[in-house]
Amino acid sequence: LTILSANSTLDSFSNGHLYQCLGKNKAGQAKKSFELKILVSPEIKSSENTGNNNIKEYSITKGNSILMTCDATGSPPPEIEWSKISDISNIISTERTLFLNDVQAYHSGDYLCSARNAVGNDEQIFSLDVLLKPKIVDFSEKEIRVNLGEPLELECYVSLDTNPKALVTWLKDGEYVNENQNQNPNQKIIISDQGQYLLIESTEISSQGSYSCIATNSAGSDQKVFDISISLPPKSNADDNQVLAFMEGAMM
Secondary structure, three states: OOOOOOHHHHHHHOOEEEEEEEEEEEEEEEEEEEOOOOEEEEOOOOOOOEOOOOOOEEEOOOOOEEEEOOOOOEEEOEEEEEEEEOOEEEEEEOOOOEEEOOOOHHOOEEEEEEOOOOOOOEEEEEEEEEEEEEEEEEOOEEEEHHHHHHHHOOOOOOEEEEEEOOOEEEEEEOOOOOOOOOOOOOOOOEOOOOOOOEEEEEEEOHHEEEEEEEEEEOEEEEEEEEEEEOOOOOOOOHHHHHHHHHHHHOOO
């Protein structure tokens, strides 16, 4: 029996089946059975997570769990090895699926799944991006008092380990602050490009209130609130000065 080509049809219907050779004549008969095993090199199937560069991409918010599956076929069934590319010699799993619980920032990176059998091997890279919610570092005071007419600078510093980069917005008394749409033309407000600073060049009575700095990304948000008070200069009473001057003159 000669099989010229072990195509996909043969793989499906003949692999592992028994073939029997039967010989007979007038004196009797003899037979011998053969089991056909087709050797197939491993192949790791693609999925909807596979990008244009043939890397399977996953993202997960810090603290959650994730399951990455290395769906490999082959005959004989391939052996699976998982490792992180940054430490390729360290085998972290030999299971078909890699389960990571309570994911932290250090889990980010590229993972390699290797599938091997007697015929060959296949490899697939899995890229894991751990999303980190913004955290505003609290350096400055939350209650600030400034004199009327003095400048006011508020700082909203977002931690560098935020992922992805956060969008910073400012609110005053619950309404968005837009430096290009100041309600008071005498009160110039400047917001830095990254939103880290809010500057009022010359404070007015209307400058006082509650300012909120909000940092937001796809993992969550954080905020800091500043309570701003404006101090007025002491008033001089001209009438009292005149009465005092008159009384002093009369006594003389």
